[in-house]
Amino acid sequence: MLSIRAERELLDGLIDSFFVAFAMIAAMMAAVVSRRPGGLYTMLPNVWPVAVVFGLMSWFGVALDIGTMMTASVAMGVCVD
Numbered sequence: 001m002l003s004i005r006a007e008r009e010l011l012d013g014l015i016d017s018f019f020v021a022f023a024m025i026a027a028m029m030a031a032v033v034s035r036r037p038g039g040l041y042t043m044l045p046n047v048w049p050v051a052v053v054f055g056l057m058s059w060f061g062v063a064l065d066i067g068t069m070m071t072a073s074v075a076m077g078v079c080v081d
Contacts (some may be wrong), residue, residue, distance in 0.1 A: 004016075009068060010066055011064070011065070011069055014069040014070065014073065015069065016032070017073065018069070018072060018073050018076070021076060022043065022076065025043065025046070026039050027039065046076055047076070050072045050075050053072075054068075054072065056071060
């Protein structure tokens with residue numbers, strides 16, 4: 001029971017950090033291109049692969065675990081670099 005609760009808390013933290021990272025990267029991209037919509041447009045290629053993979057996982061009923069959520073964070077980091 002304790003391990004399930006710890007895994008859930010870790011997963012919630014990873015999800016939250018993914019969205020915070022997205023917001024921060026989008027803000028920086030908007031500052032670089034000097035336009036707010038431009039910053040969001042530059043984020044589309046970064047988020048598209050993650051959205052497709054997680055959409056397919058949801059479609060096929062694959063459970064979300066710590067490894068898959070960490071993969072999404074790493075994928076966004078690689079796309080930005």
